Amino acid sequence: MEHTHHPPASLAWVVWGLGAAFYFSGFYHRVAPAVMTDQLMADFRIGAAALGNFTAFYFYSYSLMQIPTGLLADHWGPRKLLTAGAFVAAVGTVLFASASSLAPANLGRFLIGGAAGIGYVAVLTLATRWFPVRFFATLSGVALFCGVAGAVSAGPPLRFLVERFGWRPVMFAVAAALVLLGAAIWRIVSDDPSRKGYRSFAPSRPETALSPATLLADLVTVLRERNVRWLALAGCGLTGPVLAFAGLWGVPFLTTHHGISAAASSAVTSTLLICYALGSIALGMLSDRLGLRKPLLIAGALVATIAWVPILFIPGIPLWLLILLVIVAGLANGSVILGFAFGKESVPPRLAGTASGIYNMGSTFGTIILQPAIGWLLDRNWQGGLAGGVRIYDLAAYRTGFTLIVVLAALSVLAAALTTETHCRQRTDGPA
Secondary structure (H helix, E strand, O other): OOOOOOOOHHHHHHHHHHHHHHHHHHHHHHHHHHHOHHHHHHHHOOOHHHHHHHHHHHHHHHHHOHHHHHHHHHHOOHHHHHHHHHHHHHHHHHHHHHOOOHHHHHHHHHHHHHHHOOHHHHHHHHHHHHOOHHHHHHHHHHHHHHHHHHHHHOOHHHHHHHHHHOHHHHHHHHHHHHHHHHHHHHHHOOOOHHHHOOOOOOOOOOOOOOOHHHHHHHHHHHHOOHHHHHHHHHHHHHHHHHHHHHHHHHHHHHHHHOOOOHHHHHHHHHHHHHHHHHHHHHHHHHHHHHOOOHHHHHHHHHHHHHHHHHHHHOOOOOHHHHHHHHHHHHHHHHHHHHHHHHHHHOOOHHHHHHHHHHHHHHHHHHHHHHHHHHHHHHHHOOOOOEEOOEEOOOHHHHHHHHHHHHHHHHHHHHHHHOOOOOOOOOOOOOOO
């Protein structure tokens, strides 16, 4: 049957919004440890290196899921992936909340990260089918904003709840919410408007059988594309510094060396994340309007690299200037969102999900490197200070660890410069 009318905007937003709600929950879990560092280090009796590795367990599985998620989103559809993701994340959250030692807590984080790993690619896949293509970069930015809203809810609001109720009861409540979300996704979301009697916005393409040979061929096709490889490295240097700072080490650094309370420090890191989201929306819209990807990506990476230096290395910086630089860094790092549209346009349309998965994998790899590596350097340079049984690290230790942030950010500038502009035009199907 030929469908002549596209879906109403209200239905499209409900379907897409449920996927975005799952992405919201993934970002919540991503940065939640940042406001629980003292409690986690005390409960599990660990130092910075072990804490960095614990938080990175989320990103280990998250990153590993990106390529299969992109492939499966192209072949199986986002509805099954999002539903399964919500239920697996709920199981992982329960395991984390009930853990009495580090091993089951690590396993819980691993399950949560693997489940959350399907979120963004699934949301982008829904966007390509439920909305006109001209809104793709804008919707990518709105999706990131939804995710960052989840991260912000894991800032001062989570800090308040943890102090009032304890971190374990809060995590059990989050698990219950994930179960309800999974049920709603299964009941309401459809992979494509055609399943509900409407015309899809996605270009028609022949159905292909899902087999190991098909998956491997699709993966090889995407990896042969030069833009995809350089964009993955650029995303690594744009996302890694933001999540290493806001997702773990920023709060203890600001509390110890800027004399800011834990609540105020989490507000500063939340400001970074909010601006990261706002920058992604603004730059996504600007890129769509200008018909350019590469110049904005390079500019964002360069400005972010410059802004990180005084934030991390200049002591005694006035609070107003610190906040201003955090805002600039957040807005500039929001250019990471351009890589999703950039990568999608660089491959045949049928492989958009796979390209998005590879780019997202590259973006997360920066956090995989930075969170445990910074923790290892902090422990290596620890001078023996303790407060309530929790290690305190001096400014020199933080400077050593944070050098990695600037190096990775600088690499993102180089990688962005080596891409080839697409002028916001989708590549037609054909050989790589």
